[in-house]
Amino acid sequence: MKILKKYLVFLLSLGVIGLSFLWDKQTAVKAVVTVGKSFKEMLFILPPIFVLLGLLDVWVPRETMVKYMGKDSGLMGSLLAFLLGSAAAGPLYVVFPIAAAFLRKGVGLFNVLIMIGAWSTTKIPMLLMEYNSLGAKFTLTRLFMNIPLIIIIALVMVLLLKEEDVQEIYKRAAKME
Amino acid sequence: MQTAIYYGLATFLTLFSFLKDKNKTKLSLRKAWKSFVNILPQLLGMISVIGIIIAYLSPQTISNLIGGSSGWLGVLSAAIVGSITLIPAFVAFPMAAILLENGAGYMQLSAFASTLTMVGLITLPLEIKFFGRKFALLRNILAFVFAFIVAFVIGRVVG
The missing domain is CATH 1.20.5 (Single alpha-helices involved in coiled-coils or other helix-helix interfaces)
Structure with missing residues (x-):
């Protein structure tokens, strides 16, 4: 019963897709194709990421992560976060478990936000796709705008979140393990 | 790669x-x-809901929503449609290319691309599960607002 509840959204969606076969076959096929493609992408990307996170959890001491990417790691920590986010693959929700694992290891909230921001906008494969579909001028302008905006969003959030909010975020991340 | x-x-x-x-x-x-x-x-649930939405939101439908595709109203509609969900890039950009062919402007496409990749209502519960309500809401709202700033600059530079 508990398992059924966990998969409720998935099962309901399958039901909706099944039903739409009856009245709009073309759209239903399209839905199946997109779900299949996303599913394959997920199954492909997630396993190595989770294996790497597991290894990080076990092998890398908290002090090391704090030193390189903690609250007081300075410019290097943020640069590292930016590079990690940009080197990523997969849609933004893949970054959520990674960010939570980083928070558990004591990485600073600002740096986690930089990583999330980079993941959403400066990912290299995404930029290539954007370039192919919308051209160099569009892609480069957006990129040059997005880099400062990632920093501004992270700054504003760190400023707006109170001490207790931040503690709550770290507590939540600890629970996600 | x-x-x-x-x-x-x-x-x-x-x-x-x-x-x-x-x-x-x-x-x-x-x-x-x-x-x-x-x-x-949760991932399976999200992927299937997103799949259904993408199937029904054909580029033609989005073209209609974005309207005559000119002006700030078009930018606003594009930003809202893009905010429904976070979409994998392999869907987002081919879709944007089709919208361009169908007469959408660069400013509208910029807002669409920004919110597609950064703002997600359907992925919000997952984000809240990981980071809490305040973090998730703030991040999405800020990203939504900034989509307009980028759109403005794109409108100036690309036309």
């Missing part, structure tokens, strides 16, 4: 870890499996 690097790195480091400490490696793999199983139901 990137995925290949991930796999190479994961394999290499797991082997290395195994040679150094068998038990620690087992523990880390168990942890990896646990976190994977933990988010699987």
Whole structure:
């Protein structure tokens, strides 16, 4: 019963897709194709990421992560976060478990936000796709705008979140393990 | 390409870890499996809902929503449609290219691309689960607002 509840959204969606076969076959096929493609992408990307996170959890001491990417790691920590986010693959929700694992290891909230921001906008494969579909001028302008905006969003959030909010975020991340 | 690097790195480091400490490696793999199983139901749910939405939101439908595709009203509609969900890039940009052919402007496409990749209502519950309500709402709202700033500049530069 508990398992059924966990998969409720998935099962309901399958039901909706099944039903739409009856009245709009073309759209239903399209839905199946997109779900299949996303599913394959997920199954492909997630396993190595989770294996790497597991290894990080076990092998890398908290002090090391704090030193390189903690609250007081300075410019290097943020640069590292930016590079990690940009080197990523997969849609933004893949970054959520990674960010939570980083928070558990004591990485600073600002740096986690930089990583999330980079993941959403400066990912290299995404930029290539954007370039192919919308051209160099569009892609480069957006990129040059997005880099400062990632920093501004992270700054504003760190400023707006109170001490207790931040503690709550770290507590939540600890629970996600 | 990137995925290949991930796999190479994961394999290499797991082997290395195994040679150094068998038990620690087992523990880390168990942890990896646990976190994977933990988010699987929600991921599956999200992927299927997103699939249905993408199927129904054909580029033609979006073209109609974005309207005559000119002006700030078009930018606003584009930003709202883009905010429904976070979409994998392999869907987002081919879709944007079709919208361009169908007469959408660069400013509207910029707002659409920004909110597609950064703002997600459907992915919000997952984000809240990981980071809490305040963090998730703030991040999405800020990203939504900034989509307009980028759109404005794109409108000036690209036209």
